[in-house]
Amino acid sequence: MGVLLQINDLNKKFGGLTVTKNLTLSINEGQIYGIIGPNGAGKSTLFNQISGYIKPDSGSIVYNGKDITGKPPHVLCHEGIGRTFQIVKPFGNKTVLYNVAVGAFARTNNRKAALEKAEEVIEKAGLGSRKDVLAKNLTIVDRKRLEIAKALATEPKLLLLDEVLAGLTPSEVDDAVKLIREIRESGVTILMIEHVMRAVMQLCERVLVISYGEKIAEGTPQDVTQDPIVIEAYLGGEVHA
Numbered sequence: 001m002g003v004l005l006q007i008n009d010l011n012k013k014f015g016g017l018t019v020t021k022n023l024t025l026s027i028n029e030g031q032i033y034g035i036i037g038p039n040g041a042g043k044s045t046l047f048n049q050i051s052g053y054i055k056p057d058s059g060s061i062v063y064n065g066k067d068i069t070g071k072p073p074h075v076l077c078h079e080g081i082g083r084t085f086q087i088v089k090p091f092g093n094k095t096v097l098y099n100v101a102v103g104a105f106a107r108t109n110n111r112k113a114a115l116e117k118a119e120e121v122i123e124k125a126g127l128g129s130r131k132d133v134l135a136k137n138l139t140i141v142d143r144k145r146l147e148i149a150k151a152l153a154t155e156p157k158l159l160l161l162d163e164v165l166a167g168l169t170p171s172e173v174d175d176a177v178k179l180i181r182e183i184r185e186s187g188v189t190i191l192m193i194e195h196v197m198r199a200v201m202q203l204c205e206r207v208l209v210i211s212y213g214e215k216i217a218e219g220t221p222q223d224v225t226q227d228p229i230v231i232e233a234y235l236g237g238e239v240h241a
């Protein structure tokens with residue numbers, strides 16, 4: 001398996017605040033790779049740089065062998081980088097099918113093809129019975145599924161999941177873990193920011209821990225959660241919650 005995403009020496013500041021510091025990481029094709037770290041550590045900002053919403057100050061992001069540093073989101077979407085957002089913003093007065101079809105139009109101009117793609121990923125995401133429901137009427141778990149379905153409709157090769165398990169019940173987390181595994185089995189590489197450690201332990205082959213924008217550990221979930229530096233960054237124990 002080759003490297004799908006390579007980040008070299010990435011730096012980003014917001015005014016005087018360093019949010020990404022000399023960050024280097026490498027993700028292999030087919031991996032489920034986790035990013036954890038305390039609140040405000042710079043996880044979402046890193047996602048925003050990978051998906052083109054924020055330009056890094058320096059360093060490079062190489063995806064699928066191409067330097068994509070600073071490229072805009074629509075170009076990266078076309079290249080196969082799909083993402084979910086931590087704060088979900090569907091078109092509330094539109095149906096699930098409509099919202100997902102919007103994602104599918106990233107790959108086709110054909111209405112029928114877009115709707116077919118949307119139906120397919122809605123089914124995969126477990127929303128089959130809710131496709132005609134208005135997005136504003138969905139439960140939290142279904143909103144998360146919608147967010148995943150929208151990203152899947154863009155046919156990503158690399159899928160960035162930003163805290164898709166937050167706010168779910170334990171059994172909903174189990175279902176989502178299954179779904180994420182299925183997505184990977186279908187050939188998608190996954191990079192996920194997640195606070196739900198039980199799921200990180202189950203899903204991720206490797207985990208990056210960042211604190212104040214800086215890598216403080218990287219390795220298997222078992223290794224990083226036993227690392228004293230990581231435990232200290234979480235002020236003792238929270239990492240095992």
Ligand SMILES: Nc1ncnc2c1ncn2[C@@H]1O[C@H](COP(=O)(O)OP(=O)(O)OP(=O)(O)O)[C@@H](O)[C@H]1O
Binds near residue numbers: 014017019037040086
């Ligand atoms: N556009 C912005 N302008 C200025 N500061 C920002 C901006 N976006 C984020 N920040 C700040 O950068 C830091 C990193 O934020 P980021 O959202 O990346 O952290 P995070 O690790 O994703 O946190 P959380 O787990 O709470 O979502 C925070 O201190 C945040 O307040």
